[in-house]
Amino acid sequence: MVSLTVNGKQYDVDVALDMPLLWAIRDTIGLTGTKFGCGLAQCGACTVHLDGQPIRSCMTPVSSVGAKKVTTIEGISPTTSHALQVAWIAEQVPQCGYCQSGQLMSAAALLAKNPKPTDADIDAAMSGNICRCGTYQRIRRAIHRAAQA
Amino acid sequence: MATPSTLDRRTFLKVTAAAGGGLIVGGYLPDLDGARTTAEAAGLFEPNVWVKIGADDSVTIVLSQLEMGQGVMTSMPMLLAEELDADWARIKTEWAPADPRFGNPNFGGVQLTAGSNSVRGMWKILRESGATARAMLVAAAAQTWSVPANSLTTEKGEVVHKATNRRVKYGALADKAAALPVPKGVTLKAPKDFKIIGQSLPRLDIPEKVNGKAEFGLDVQRPGMLIARIVKCPVFGGKVASFNADKAKAVPGVRNVVAIGSGVAVVADNYWAASKGAQVLEVTWDEGKLATLNSADITKQYAQLAAQPGKIARNEGDTDAAIKGAAKSFERVYEAPFLAHATMEPMNCTADVRPDRCEVWVPTQGQTASHQAAIAASGLPADKVKIYTTYLGGGFGRRGEADFVTDAVESAKAAGKPVKVVWTREDDMRHDYYRPVTYARMWAATDAAGKPVAFKMRMVQQSLMKRLGSLPPNGVDFISLEGAATLPYDIPNIRVEYTETDPGIPYGFWRSVGASVTGFVVEGFIDELAAAAGEDAFEFRRARLSRHPRHKAVLELVAEKSGWGKPLAQGHARGIALLECFGTIVGQVAEVSVTNGAVKVHKVWCAVDTGWVISPDTIKAQMEGGTIYGLTAALKGEITIQSGRVVQRHFNDYQMIRHNEAPEIETHIVASAEAPGGIGEPSTAVAAGALVNAIAAATGKRIYKLPIRAEQLRGTA
Ligand code: FES
Ligand code: FES
Numbered sequence: 060m061v062s063l064t065v066n067g068k069q070y071d072v073d074v075a076l077d078m079p080l081l082w083a084i085r086d087t088i089g090l091t092g093t094k095f096g097c098g099l100a101q102c103g104a105c106t107v108h109l110d111g112q113p114i115r116s117c118m119t120p121v122s123s124v125g126a127k128k129v130t131t132i133e134g135i136s137p138t139t140s141h142a143l144q145v146a147w148i149a150e151q152v153p154q155c156g157y158c159q160s161g162q163l164m165s166a167a168a169l170l171a172k173n174p175k176p177t178d179a180d181i182d183a184a185m186s187g188n189i190c191r192c193g194t195y196q197r198i199r200r201a202i203h204r205a206a207q208a
Numbered sequence: 209m210a211t212p213s214t215l216d217r218r219t220f221l222k223v224t225a226a227a228g229g230g231l232i233v234g235g236y237l238p239d240l241d242g243a244r245t246t247a248e249a250a251g252l253f254e255p256n257v258w259v260k261i262g263a264d265d266s267v268t269i270v271l272s273q274l275e276m277g278q279g280v281m282t283s284m285p286m287l288l289a290e291e292l293d294a295d296w297a298r299i300k301t302e303w304a305p306a307d308p309r310f311g312n313p314n315f316g317g318v319q320l321t322a323g324s325n326s327v328r329g330m331w332k333i334l335r336e337s338g339a340t341a342r343a344m345l346v347a348a349a350a351q352t353w354s355v356p357a358n359s360l361t362t363e364k365g366e367v368v369h370k371a372t373n374r375r376v377k378y379g380a381l382a383d384k385a386a387a388l389p390v391p392k393g394v395t396l397k398a399p400k401d402f403k404i405i406g407q408s409l410p411r412l413d414i415p416e417k418v419n420g421k422a423e424f425g426l427d428v429q430r431p432g433m434l435i436a437r438i439v440k441c442p443v444f445g446g447k448v449a450s451f452n453a454d455k456a457k458a459v460p461g462v463r464n465v466v467a468i469g470s471g472v473a474v475v476a477d478n479y480w481a482a483s484k485g486a487q488v489l490e491v492t493w494d495e496g497k498l499a500t501l502n503s504a505d506i507t508k509q510y511a512q513l514a515a516q517p518g519k520i521a522r523n524e525g526d527t528d529a530a531i532k533g534a535a536k537s538f539e540r541v542y543e544a545p546f547l548a549h550a551t552m553e554p555m556n557c558t559a560d561v562r563p564d565r566c567e568v569w570v571p572t573q574g575q576t577a578s579h580q581a582a583i584a585a586s587g588l589p590a591d592k593v594k595i596y597t598t599y600l601g602g603g604f605g606r607r608g609e610a611d612f613v614t615d616a617v618e619s620a621k622a623a624g625k626p627v628k629v630v631w632t633r634e635d636d637m638r639h640d641y642y643r644p645v646t647y648a649r650m651w652a653a654t655d656a657a658g659k660p661v662a663f664k665m666r667m668v669q670q671s672l673m674k675r676l677g678s679l680p681p682n683g684v685d686f687i688s689l690e691g692a693a694t695l696p697y698d699i700p701n702i703r704v705e706y707t708e709t710d711p712g713i714p715y716g717f718w719r720s721v722g723a724s725v726t727g728f729v730v731e732g733f734i735d736e737l738a739a740a741a742g743e744d745a746f747e748f749r750r751a752r753l754s755r756h757p758r759h760k761a762v763l764e765l766v767a768e769k770s771g772w773g774k775p776l777a778q779g780h781a782r783g784i785a786l787l788e789c790f791g792t793i794v795g796q797v798a799e800v801s802v803t804n805g806a807v808k809v810h811k812v813w814c815a816v817d818t819g820w821v822i823s824p825d826t827i828k829a830q831m832e833g834g835t836i837y838g839l840t841a842a843l844k845g846e847i848t849i850q851s852g853r854v855v856q857r858h859f860n861d862y863q864m865i866r867h868n869e870a871p872e873i874e875t876h877i878v879a880s881a882e883a884p885g886g887i888g889e890p891s892t893a894v895a896a897g898a899l900v901n902a903i904a905a906a907t908g909k910r911i912y913k914l915p916i917r918a919e920q921l922r923g924t925a
Pocket of ligand 1: 104
């Protein structure tokens, strides 16, 4: 049994200790907003926050999470009103949408420590997140828009 | 795809009173010339229903074209809502089941979201359905108020009688309208009267794509559901000889290990257990006859075939004589590799198979193909097999296949419980239906002044048309040759040949299909012809479009917007390309620089004529995404075969353009009253052409083989 705090709620999950956090969140807890894209920390689709730090949940064993607080896309705003979500809608960012939870979580972590990122800052923080639909320039615009909000 | 349209066939309309009060309008699709599906043959031909108007004023529009990011969930309702004069704020949508009555006329009634055919196939049906519903609501109001129908107008979900200042909401008229006869013909609005079409309305799917609520196939949960991973033979065509499940079954959580058609299914309580079980499963493969095949063998075989004349797709003048008699001639060989689709969401499907029914939840581009696969795998009759669709985490042609449906139905049948089959990224990369590898020989001849007098092309490729059925009697695959056989330029002698072959590697439809190759080959070669003629790449093309005014306007627009001919930053250069495909004409200019062999794409301009436009912002989004997809392929994409296996496995050896490499893309739309073209694919096709031409301008080096490797360019600039 592993105890996890996800979006402020505590869950006791009976899973293998080496199970990546991604699958505990998706399969066991049932929060499916966090996505599986590669399982190898190569695409960023599974990005969540651990005590505010963006991590790839697909390569983070549940046993290593401990008391750290997990935040998923479902936890950043109960009303879809996070400045980035508002900007994402304003810029009509998502296409298929599959990568966007991960993109938003990486962007949210960026803005939390760097409220006015430059293009270079965005490149550095976001290049671990692939968007196969190619929404990159809209993501960039949306991050700048949220930073100005 | 230039499939014949059935749009002007007679559409029979049927109206029924909806349960709970309301109006439903739809059309019976008439016979579709032998294109009937299994389900139709089994006697499931029922009225087809596109819109329901509730007594509560809600307007529900049924969607048969599936949402994979291209915006159909919004553009399809816009078409219908425009003619209905619906209140856009009250629009709801629901996904159509697998049912031939929801078929796309451009695919002979098959339900398929592909070939940039959603708007092209559906606009007329949807607009007519909206107009019919509107006419009946107006008739119902005319009856109620005892006024002539032509004294009434409609706006935002209401019928209005201006003379007496009366209004009534559609919901209040629904029951009465449902009892009225269906009007024989309806007049569609003139474009100048559009209120919804032509506006960049916010997409309906986007809000739930920013908060994790959007349900993709991988997110499907069913009570008691198990998760399966399928271990497949790494060699194409290979089969299971034997397997030992002991170690896999010893993994806690693994419930079942069972051979299915495509390999061995490891079924477990959760993905992690299934994955661990799959890793320790011992399988002996019968690798089959492709086990010694390498990419180099394929290239060699294609080159041999290209030594012989192919089937003739286009023949004007006498190319061979012109080449022989010309002042100068030259030949080039172009190569393009196999490509994986690499959708962001790996292939997956969930199925629940019981003795008397089969239910399938699937992110698919083809309800019909999924239905047929599930019918075959379950052994149940068509009416006992239900397909429920979800959002797609990318499609790009990959999800028009149904191999993942077969996996899920077979696994669930064996398990006797709902099973979600989840492919890993590696499974997805190594068991795709790849964009076919291409070998093309190109010849050109010029007169003494360097002006082109002959253009000849011979392409060797697996036949895409064969994936849909067969090649036509002339042996020419017009899907493979899209953008080549239709070369728009005035050159007196033109010959295009095609040779089909199949080395046995699974292949299929990859975003922009045949044009994904011709946009590179043809436009790259034309650019070299322009250089040989000593002309500017833009002026050369513009001077040779006398029969194609739409192409010319697109080309001029992209040149103007990109500042073609104006000075650039040191080391920067521009390239231009133009292509018609999927009924749309796209011009692109790419601005690049090359440093020590590394290509940097700074900006891409697109001009597009896609006929009348439903949502300008969706056009722009597709130009942006499609361009990135095409640039990614040109700069990085290659699937190679070694010993019958795909070498690439993940995003580290099959790489994607990322944030730090993505150029800005600027799109300009040509105002047009022509019928709509497709928009999901054309920018992908043309991207490599503009790119290689810009690289040639920057470095003097022409690219004949994709992907572009730094070694090809080192020392050039
Ligand atoms: S799924 Fe974790 S980085 Fe790709
Ligand atoms: S929106 Fe489809 S992968 Fe990013």
